[in-house]
Amino acid sequence: xxPSSLRISKLSKRFGDFVALAPTSLDVGKGEFLTLLGPSGxxxxxxxxxxxxLARPDEGRILIDDADVTHSPAYERDIGVVxxxxxxxxxxxxxxxxxxxxxxxxxxxxEARKRTMxxxxxxxxxxxxxxxxRELSGGQQQRIALARCIVYRPAIILMDEPLGAxxxxxxxxxxxxxxxxxxxxxTTIVYVTHDQEEAMTMSDRICLMNxxxxxxxxxxxxxxxxxxxxxxxxxxxxxxxxxxxxxxxxADGLDIVLTHQQAGSRAVGNGARFTAGxxxxxxxxxxxxxxxxxxxxxxxxxxxxxxxxxxxxxxRLYIAPETAGLPQLVAAYPTRSSLVPHEIxxxxxxxxxxxxxxxxGDSGGH
Amino acid sequence: MGGPxxxxxxxxxxxxxxxxxxxxxxxxxxxxxxxxxQLFASSVYVDVLLIxxxxxxxxxxxxxxxxxxIAYLISIVGKDRKARLLFFVLLSFWTSFLVRAFAWxxxxxxxxxxxxxxxxxxxxxTPASLLYNFGSVLVGMVNALxxxxxxxxxxxxxxxxxxxxxxxxxxxxGPGMAFWKIYFPLSLPGVAxxxxxxxxxxxxxxxxxxxxxxxxxxxxxxLIIDQIQQTMNWGFAGAISVLLLLVVLVVFxxxxxxxxxxxxxxxxxxxxxxxxxxxxxxxxxxxxxxxxLGSLFDGIIDLLPSRKRDRNPDQPxxxxxxxxxxxxxxxxxxxxxxxxxxxxxxGLNWPPQGFTLHWYETVLVSPLxxxxxxxxxxxxxxxxxxxxxxxxxxxxxxxxxxxxxxxAWLAFILSPIVVPRMIIAVGLxxxxxxxxxxxxxxxxxxxxxxxxxxxxxxxxMAVLRNYxxxxxxxxxxxxxxxxxxxxxxxFPILGAGMMSSFLFAFATSFDExxxxxxxxxxxxxxxxxxxxxxxxxxxxxxxxxxxxCLFVFMGLLIFVAEHxxxxxxxx
Numbered sequence: 001x002x003p004s005s006l007r008i009s010k011l012s013k014r015f016g017d018f019v020a021l022a023p024t025s026l027d028v029g030k031g032e033f034l035t036l037l038g039p040s041g042x043x044x045x046x047x048x049x050x051x052x053x054l055a056r057p058d059e060g061r062i063l064i065d066d067a068d069v070t071h072s073p074a075y076e077r078d079i080g081v082v083x084x085x086x087x088x089x090x091x092x093x094x095x096x097x098x099x100x101x102x103x104x105x106x107x108x109x110x111e112a113r114k115r116t117m118x119x120x121x122x123x124x125x126x127x128x129x130x131x132x133x134r135e136l137s138g139g140q141q142q143r144i145a146l147a148r149c150i151v152y153r154p155a156i157i158l159m160d161e162p163l164g165a166x167x168x169x170x171x172x173x174x175x176x177x178x179x180x181x182x183x184x185x186x187t188t189i190v191y192v193t194h195d196q197e198e199a200m201t202m203s204d205r206i207c208l209m210n211x212x213x214x215x216x217x218x219x220x221x222x223x224x225x226x227x228x229x230x231x232x233x234x235x236x237x238x239x240x241x242x243x244x245x246x247x248x249x250x251a252d253g254l255d256i257v258l259t260h261q262q263a264g265s266r267a268v269g270n271g272a273r274f275t276a277g278x279x280x281x282x283x284x285x286x287x288x289x290x291x292x293x294x295x296x297x298x299x300x301x302x303x304x305x306x307x308x309x310x311x312x313x314x315x316r317l318y319i320a321p322e323t324a325g326l327p328q329l330v331a332a333y334p335t336r337s338s339l340v341p342h343e344i345x346x347x348x349x350x351x352x353x354x355x356x357x358x359x360x361g362d363s364g365g366h
Numbered sequence: 367m368g369g370p371x372x373x374x375x376x377x378x379x380x381x382x383x384x385x386x387x388x389x390x391x392x393x394x395x396x397x398x399x400x401x402x403x404q405l406f407a408s409s410v411y412v413d414v415l416l417i418x419x420x421x422x423x424x425x426x427x428x429x430x431x432x433x434x435x436i437a438y439l440i441s442i443v444g445k446d447r448k449a450r451l452l453f454f455v456l457l458s459f460w461t462s463f464l465v466r467a468f469a470w471x472x473x474x475x476x477x478x479x480x481x482x483x484x485x486x487x488x489x490x491x492t493p494a495s496l497l498y499n500f501g502s503v504l505v506g507m508v509n510a511l512x513x514x515x516x517x518x519x520x521x522x523x524x525x526x527x528x529x530x531x532x533x534x535x536x537x538x539x540g541p542g543m544a545f546w547k548i549y550f551p552l553s554l555p556g557v558a559x560x561x562x563x564x565x566x567x568x569x570x571x572x573x574x575x576x577x578x579x580x581x582x583x584x585x586x587x588x589l590i591i592d593q594i595q596q597t598m599n600w601g602f603a604g605a606i607s608v609l610l611l612l613v614v615l616v617v618f619x620x621x622x623x624x625x626x627x628x629x630x631x632x633x634x635x636x637x638x639x640x641x642x643x644x645x646x647x648x649x650x651x652x653x654x655x656x657x658x659l660g661s662l663f664d665g666i667i668d669l670l671p672s673r674k675r676d677r678n679p680d681q682p683x684x685x686x687x688x689x690x691x692x693x694x695x696x697x698x699x700x701x702x703x704x705x706x707x708x709x710x711x712x713g714l715n716w717p718p719q720g721f722t723l724h725w726y727e728t729v730l731v732s733p734l735x736x737x738x739x740x741x742x743x744x745x746x747x748x749x750x751x752x753x754x755x756x757x758x759x760x761x762x763x764x765x766x767x768x769x770x771x772x773x774a775w776l777a778f779i780l781s782p783i784v785v786p787r788m789i790i791a792v793g794l795x796x797x798x799x800x801x802x803x804x805x806x807x808x809x810x811x812x813x814x815x816x817x818x819x820x821x822x823x824x825x826x827m828a829v830l831r832n833y834x835x836x837x838x839x840x841x842x843x844x845x846x847x848x849x850x851x852x853x854x855x856x857f858p859i860l861g862a863g864m865m866s867s868f869l870f871a872f873a874t875s876f877d878e879x880x881x882x883x884x885x886x887x888x889x890x891x892x893x894x895x896x897x898x899x900x901x902x903x904x905x906x907x908x909x910x911x912x913x914x915c916l917f918v919f920m921g922l923l924i925f926v927a928e929h930x931x932x933x934x935x936x937x
Binding site: 052053054073074075077079080081083085087089090091100101103104105148152158 | 527529530532533534535536537538539540541543544547548551552657
């Protein structure tokens with residue numbers, strides 16, 4: 001186990017009656033890239049502010065490199081924050097902005113200048129040193145904000161939706177850039193976003209949050225292939241969710257009964273413990289659904305094709321099942337000029353590999 | 367579209383002021399410098415100028431230094447507390463200078479609240495003479511101009527990103543460093559703008575020194591009044607005006623050199639703060655000073671017990687809050703104390719005794735007061751309408767179209783604020799006297815429009831900038847004809863903004879004394895003029911009754927204007 005850089009135990013925060021963060025514990029390893037992912041109001045930004053020392057927790061403790069900083073002001077914690085709107089100081093030139101944290105640490109001018117130039121090299125903008133923030137493009141401001149953080153090598157860099165204000169293309173480019181810098185410097189990064197794709201691309205681990213609690217913590221693969229709740233399955237990528245009941249549990253997976261068809265099937269577990277007779281949801285990702293033309297009276301799951309949508313490299317097929325009570329299903333195929341079933345209204349049969357069906361505990365709540 | 371406004375300003379600002387300046391170098395036989403020779407012949411006038419500068423400078427310093435924490439607190443607290451704090455600032459801002467100065471006369475008098483308090487505490491044994499000295503003038507001046515300083519600084523502070531000091535904290539700056547190195551430099555344009563606004567207003571003041579000062583606190587505008595009212599010496603009044611105008615222009619030129627005048631119109635906000643024009647060594651020195659201040663403050667904070675340091679970083683300190691409320695109390699209390707006094711039958715002595723409506727009856731049955739009220743209302747409404755009529759098209763022009771020399775136009779339109787009011791007043795008096803407009807309501811409306819129109823243009827420009835013209839296009843694409851678009855879309859949205867700028871012009875006129883001082887009198891006096899005539903004659907409870915009425919009236923007006931503004935902002 002990697003030594004932890006940040007340790008949070010039973011941290012909580014309320015604003016009046018609103019629980020912004022229920023008691024939460026979390027360990028972040030040295031050099032790890034951890035993303036706090038969740039919808040707005042899920043508590044991810046609150047958690048970030050608490051770690052940064054910009055807000056005070058009601059209870060719990062925060063340890064950075066094993067030192068208790070729960071009651072330390074922001075300026076005594078060894079952290080760096082990249083703000084959503086960058087928060088570059090408008091009255092200072094780029095190099096003064098970057099040298100600011102070094103001056104606060106009483107570094108000599110010569111050393112500060114050297115480190116500033118190094119940081120500018122790292123973000124590949126050495127030529128803008130003398131400019132003012134308002135003279136830079138959004139992407140450049142973003143890089144300078146990053147340079148201002150890495151220049152003093154804090155133990156942890158916190159990023160609050162740093163790419164939110166950039167357009168799609170620039171965002172993709174900056175994602176790679178941040179990953180590169182993370183690789184080069186091996187700094188611990190805690191990254192906040194509400195964009196699941198961004199989280200999947202960048203993170204070592206994702207901490208998915210919902211209404212002030214951690215919904216699931218794990219690698220992107222964990223969350224995508226083995227979601228622990230319906231919320232997780234829904235939030236990360238698209239999913240088809242069917243009700244079922246557990247009939248038996250064995251070493252390879254589960255015997256299940258799909259509720260609306262009363263048909264037996266198999267599913268794999270998501271790491272949770274299941275018991276026979278338990279109601280569950282079965283998740284099948286769109287790309288794992290097989291759709292074929294069918295004739296009336298065919299067995300299995302059938303439905304009518306209600307819509308076909310091409311979105312770049314993927315084509316989505318929307319299917320209304322013939323069995324009452326089932327939700328609309330979505331299947332995804334790589335876009336090709338000749339897609340097999342494509343006529344709106346046509347009858348199709350839907351199937352999947354049992355190894356692509358994931359059982360999720362149907363614990364009401366979400 | 368800017369034509370009517372340009373015509374108005376040329377006829378009733380440029381021409382009269384020009385005439386007055388010309389009179390100072392003319393006599394029957396032609397060019398002369400006799401007036402100026404007289405001006406500098408003895409030290410009397412230079413001394414008055416120096417006193418004026420001294421009073422203005424100290425007033426400016428006190429206003430900026432005490433106003434800064436007030437504006438700072440207002441800019442960082444939540445919406446509800448902000449509205450509450452702002453109400454007191456606005457109330458004071460809109461309460462007539464006359465009412466506020468008069469309140470201090472009563473408060474500081476031999477039988478006023480302060481003396482009664484000092485006596486009962488045993489600090490003095492006989493009533494101290496607190497009036498008619500430098501201190502009383504300073505108190506009155508600060509009371510008069512502090513709201514202006516606060517509002518000017520607030521407009522800059524509100525645009526400072528709250529994340530910047532927080533970012534500084536995460537980068538390792540203590541609260542002292544974060545304030546002095548980040549927040550303070552960003553708020554400097556506001557400080558400078560407040561400083562110059564207060565200074566040029568103070569330099570043209572006569573109400574406060576006349577009511578609260580002794581002979582040694584005579585200010586330069588009082589000399590101009592004397593020249594006109596006592597000897598009708600236009601030439602000499604003109605010479606003093608030139609002196610006053612020169613001082614103001616020098617101040618503005620210096621300001622422009624250091625910071626650029628563009629920071630004043632609010633076009634440049636702190637968000638895109640221009641690097642100051644201060645050159646190398648000064649800037650470096652300033653930076654070092656700020657670093658020192660920052661370390662000093664952080665050093666002091668480090669000495670505090672750690673429990674105190676661990677407070678919520680976004681919570682304003684208790685000390686700051688207490689100071690701000692104390693200051694707001696000081697600027698609001700004097701006028702509030704007028705209310706009980708106006709119902710008492712013991713004169714203006716504190717505490718008020720008995721209850722009587724006698725003073726209010728006196729006001730109501732007096733033709734002088736009722737005529738004055740009617741006239742002020744009429745002139746105010748006329749000014750509001752005329753200022754809107756000429757100001758709105760000009761605002762449209764400045765916002766919607768690209769005209770060459772926009773900055774010069776703006777400077778011209780704003781010049782009635784810059785030129786000391788007294789100079790405009792004397793110039794207008796001279797011109798009106800020759801065309802027979804003295805004493806007429808129409809002349810007064812013209813004069814008041816000249817001084818009110820800059821505010822109308824500025825407010826309307828702000829309103830128009832926020833108006834999305836695509837809404838008009840949308841309405842027309844939905845089938846609305848131009849008139850219907852105006853009636854159903856444009857006017858309902860702009861209406862609140864127009865109403866509030868009308869009220870602004872109305873209030874400016876309703877409280878205007880300088881122009882009314884010469885241009886009216888007797889039965890055709892306006893309310894401020896009648897107030898002035900009474901108060902310079904004797905300090906009576908009748909004035910307290912009038913003060914209370916004016917205070918309540920202005921309070922209602924702000925309430926309505928603020929309500930309208932918020933409705934406009936909510937859209």
